[in-house]
Amino acid sequence: MSVDINTVKKVASLARIAVSEQAAERLVPELNNILGWVEQLGEVDVSGVEPMTAVIPNHLRLRQDVVNDGDARDRVLANAPQAEHGFFTVPKVIE
Amino acid sequence: MTDLTDLTVAEIRDGVAAGSFSAREVAQAFNAAVEAGRSLNAYIVETPERALAAADAADTARARGDLKPLSGVPLGMKDLFCTEGVQTTAASHILEGFVPAYESTVSDRLWQAGAGMLGKLNLDQFAMGSSNETSHFGNVISPWRGPDGKDLTPGGSSGGSSAAISARLCPAATGTDTGGSIRQPAAFTGIAGIKPTYGRCSRWGIVAFASSLDQAGAMARTVKDNAILLEAMAGFDPKDATSLDLPVPQWEANLSSGLKGKKIGIPTEYRPDGLDPEISALWDRGVEWLKDAGAEVVEVSLPHTRYALPTYYIIAPAEASSNLARYDGVRYGLRDLPENAGLQDMYAATRAAGFGDEVKRRIMIGTYVLSAGFYDAYYTQACKVRALIARDFEAAWETCDLLLTPTAPSAAFALGEKQADPLAMYLNDVFTVPASLAGLPAMSVPGGLGSTGLPLGLQIIGKPLDEQGVLNAALALEERAGFTARPGKWW
Numbered sequence: 001m002s003v004d005i006n007t008v009k010k011v012a013s014l015a016r017i018a019v020s021e022q023a024a025e026r027l028v029p030e031l032n033n034i035l036g037w038v039e040q041l042g043e044v045d046v047s048g049v050e051p052m053t054a055v056i057p058n059h060l061r062l063r064q065d066v067v068n069d070g071d072a073r074d075r076v077l078a079n080a081p082q083a084e085h086g087f088f089t090v091p092k093v094i095e
Numbered sequence: 096m097t098d099l100t101d102l103t104v105a106e107i108r109d110g111v112a113a114g115s116f117s118a119r120e121v122a123q124a125f126n127a128a129v130e131a132g133r134s135l136n137a138y139i140v141e142t143p144e145r146a147l148a149a150a151d152a153a154d155t156a157r158a159r160g161d162l163k164p165l166s167g168v169p170l171g172m173k174d175l176f177c178t179e180g181v182q183t184t185a186a187s188h189i190l191e192g193f194v195p196a197y198e199s200t201v202s203d204r205l206w207q208a209g210a211g212m213l214g215k216l217n218l219d220q221f222a223m224g225s226s227n228e229t230s231h232f233g234n235v236i237s238p239w240r241g242p243d244g245k246d247l248t249p250g251g252s253s254g255g256s257s258a259a260i261s262a263r264l265c266p267a268a269t270g271t272d273t274g275g276s277i278r279q280p281a282a283f284t285g286i287a288g289i290k291p292t293y294g295r296c297s298r299w300g301i302v303a304f305a306s307s308l309d310q311a312g313a314m315a316r317t318v319k320d321n322a323i324l325l326e327a328m329a330g331f332d333p334k335d336a337t338s339l340d341l342p343v344p345q346w347e348a349n350l351s352s353g354l355k356g357k358k359i360g361i362p363t364e365y366r367p368d369g370l371d372p373e374i375s376a377l378w379d380r381g382v383e384w385l386k387d388a389g390a391e392v393v394e395v396s397l398p399h400t401r402y403a404l405p406t407y408y409i410i411a412p413a414e415a416s417s418n419l420a421r422y423d424g425v426r427y428g429l430r431d432l433p434e435n436a437g438l439q440d441m442y443a444a445t446r447a448a449g450f451g452d453e454v455k456r457r458i459m460i461g462t463y464v465l466s467a468g469f470y471d472a473y474y475t476q477a478c479k480v481r482a483l484i485a486r487d488f489e490a491a492w493e494t495c496d497l498l499l500t501p502t503a504p505s506a507a508f509a510l511g512e513k514q515a516d517p518l519a520m521y522l523n524d525v526f527t528v529p530a531s532l533a534g535l536p537a538m539s540v541p542g543g544l545g546s547t548g549l550p551l552g553l554q555i556i557g558k559p560l561d562e563q564g565v566l567n568a569a570l571a572l573e574e575r576a577g578f579t580a581r582p583g584k585w586w
Contacts, residue, residue: 015446035460038408046476049479049483088426091436
């Protein structure tokens with residue numbers, strides 16, 4: 001499988017990264033090089049093998065169902081590029 | 096009086112406790128070294144006042160008689176650990192100016208243990224790189240130089256940490272290791288570094304790259320210092336779902352370089368055709384050293400080794416593309432809002448302006464291998480091969496206790512040498528990635544100097560939770576290698 005410029009633009013759009021025409025052109029061979037190289041994994045016989053999800057056996061823990069944080073609005077907003085009236089603000093999304 | 100910046104962590108700790116010098120004198124000496132070493136670009140932010148404050152607290156504690164395990168020891172902190180009130184950037188533009196309102200668990204443990212902070216250390220952007228050439232804040236330059244005098248890489252991603260320790264700009268530092276980011280820089284700069292078992296150190300408050308692989312660890316000049324630091328860093332943390340709820344062993348107290356009864360495996364597949372003869376010769380010396388320490392050496396096979404790198408370069412970018420989705424220009428970090436742009440345009444513009452080329456490349460690869468129609472062929476396949484790689488190690492543990500390999504396929508290369516070819520750069524991690532995929536503890540120790548006068552490292556890989564075995568074998572190597580070389584001061 002190899003990618004063309006349209007696929008690169010689509011992937012960039014899915015990843016929410018703006019790419020110029022020139023950048024997309026440059027990325028086509030770069031990504032194809034890497035994808036061509038990782039494709040060798042296809043030759044490994046994995047029949048009957050479960051995909052690995054955890055490297056070290058561990059169990060998911062439960063905790064008490066109690067509130068253990070909160071009341072930190074100003075600290076949460078402290079690094080926001082734009083915050084007004086105690087909210088994160090973004091460009092208008094509804095006309 | 097000896098130069099305080101030449102002391103190890105153990106010597107500083109013990110010297111402060113004995114009153115041979117004050118913690119303040121130590122902090123002042125390192126603060127001055129950090130300032131004098133700016134041309135190496137190892138630190139992104141310097142925090143001399145924090146180092147002094149911790150030192151004063153240590154001196155007061157000594158007077159009161161309640162010293163802590165790291166009282167008086169100033170450290171460098173990789174700029175991937177969130178530090179409350181001190182800029183944390185992951186060496187990226189998108190987090191430039193980000194000042195966390197909280198402290199990472201690992202750094203907090205170190206401060207609770209009495210350590211002080213000299214500053215935030217440079218790294219590859221979001222820890223993605225093997226040469227420290229992807230930082231938004233510029234390349235870190237290794238204090239080591241070869242005969243041609245070119246600027247060399249300190250390795251990556253923990254290159255600020257490795258350069259600073261090697262140049263005596265800190266006695267020890269934190270690192271993080273996703274595919275070799277502690278071990279390879281340690282090897283390139285003639286220091287030691289350990290990545291513990293996945294889950295030993297909390298990931299909470301560490302800027303995430305690939306969550307199933309990311310693991311914090313220690314970097315210092317000696318094996319003993321690594322044991323001391325790791326003991327303070329490790330431990331259960333309910334805030335990290337993958338944190339192991341196990342007691343932290345007394346690694347320092349149990350250090351022992353006698354390896355009688357231990358079996359050391361030499362993986363056949365780590366000696367590919369075309370392996371640098373110098374690396375091969377170093378490896379052979381390592382074998383002799385471990386035999387001299389009483390160990391029995393056996394050949395083992397890890398048949399899926401050659402698939403480890405391509406597996407890593409699917410899984411790590413896939414997880415990165417998901418983890419880095421959080422940088423959206425809304426909650427923290429950079430916002431790029433072009434005129435009349437809507438929300439989607441703002442996301443795309445922010446991320447285009449805020450991420451470097453290598454980070455974008457990996458996000459794109461990750462997005463592609465996770466996208467509809469390709470998920471099974473790439474991502475699921477990689478997760479299955481990862482299971483086979485882990486099984487190889489499990490099979491090896493039936494015939495041996497530890498593995499000995501080289502850390503990296505070469506000595507440090509020149510800055511710029513491999514930057515044009517991402518694949519050539521990825522191959523640097525060929526010996527370190529397999530242990531990362533299997534979550535195993537692994538450590539690099541200096542083995543000697545190559546023909547160009549640059550350090551080469553040996554790697555010990557251990558069973559899950561056997562950091563003690565790894566440290567002990569590393570100590571046996573350290574004692575026999577007698578590595579005392581240091582970079583000549585040119586900065």
